[in-house]
Each structure stands twice: as structure tokens, then as C-alpha cells.
Amino acid sequence: MFTIKKYVVADSLEEAYKLNQSKKANILGGLLWMKMGHKTIQTAIDLSNLGLDKIEENDEYFEDAGRFVIENEKGSIGSLQRHFKIGFNRAGRIMDQLAGAKVVGPELGTKPRKVEMTMEEFETLLKQQ
Numbered sequence: 001m002f003t004i005k006k007y008v009v010a011d012s013l014e015e016a017y018k019l020n021q022s023k024k025a026n027i028l029g030g031l032l033w034m035k036m037g038h039k040t041i042q043t044a045i046d047l048s049n050l051g052l053d054k055i056e057e058n059d060e061y062f063e064d065a066g067r068f069v070i071e072n073e074k075g076s077i078g079s080l081q082r083h084f085k086i087g088f089n090r091a092g093r094i095m096d097q098l099a100g101a102k103v104v105g106p107e108l109g110t111k112p113r114k115v116e117m118t119m120e121e122f123e124t125l126l127k128q129q
Contacts, residue, residue: 071119
């Protein structure tokens with residue numbers, strides 16, 4: 001068991017970095033507490049408010065695929081497979097990413113997805129990322 005003297009929930013990575021410069025500070029996360037044994041922590045830094053619980057990356061074809069489906073006015077996994085010469089699983093992940101970004105609508109069974117975004121809106125989305 002360990003004891004914490006000061007518990008800080010960081011509001012930014014910069015704040016966490018500054019706090020962690022002290023040798024008496026520890027970032028809490030994962031199973032760190034299991035390795036600590038009997039120890040007193042002067043400052044415990046909690047990163048839970050920083051949205052670091054998952055890492056999201058778009059496929060390298062995300063931008064090109066978005067432009068492709070918008071230009072073709074429909075989106076299907078098969079068309080991505082053929083155009084980019086990629087496998088079904090990868091094309092499916094790209095289509096899910098495009099749906100998550102609201103470029104295309106939800107699945108419609110075996111029919112292509114409806115395009116929900118104009119090229120201008122898509123370019124604006126890309127600039128914001």
C-alpha cells in the first residue's frame with residue numbers, strides 16, 4: 001500500500017509535464033500501484049481528464065478515400081478495395097472512420113453508403129484535424 005500526500009488531476013499535458021519535473025511526483029496509471037509497495041508519494045498526478053484513454057488514428061488512405069467517395073457520391077467497402085487495392089478489413093476500417101467523421105452515413109445493408117458531406121466541408125474537416 002502507498003500513501004499520497006498531494007493528489008493533482010492535470011488539466012493539460014503541459015501541467016502534467018511541469019508537475020512531473022519534480023523527483024517527488026509520480027504519474028498514476030495502469031498497474032503502477034501494484035509495483036509501488038510501501039511508499040509515500042508527495043505528488044500524485046492523475047491524467048484521467050486528458051482523454052488519453054484511447055489512441056485514434058485514421059488510415060493513411062483516409063483523406064484520399066474521403067475525396068474518392070465524395071467525388072463518386074457513394075461509399076462502399078468494395079469500391080475502396082478496388083480503387084486503393086486494399087483488403088476487405090482495411091477498407092471496412094476506413095469506411096468506419098469515414099462514418100465516424102460523418103463523411104458517409106450508416107450502413108444500408110448491401111447498398112453503398114450515402115455521402116453526407118460536400119468536398120468543401122471535408123477539406124474544412126481535414127484542416128481542423
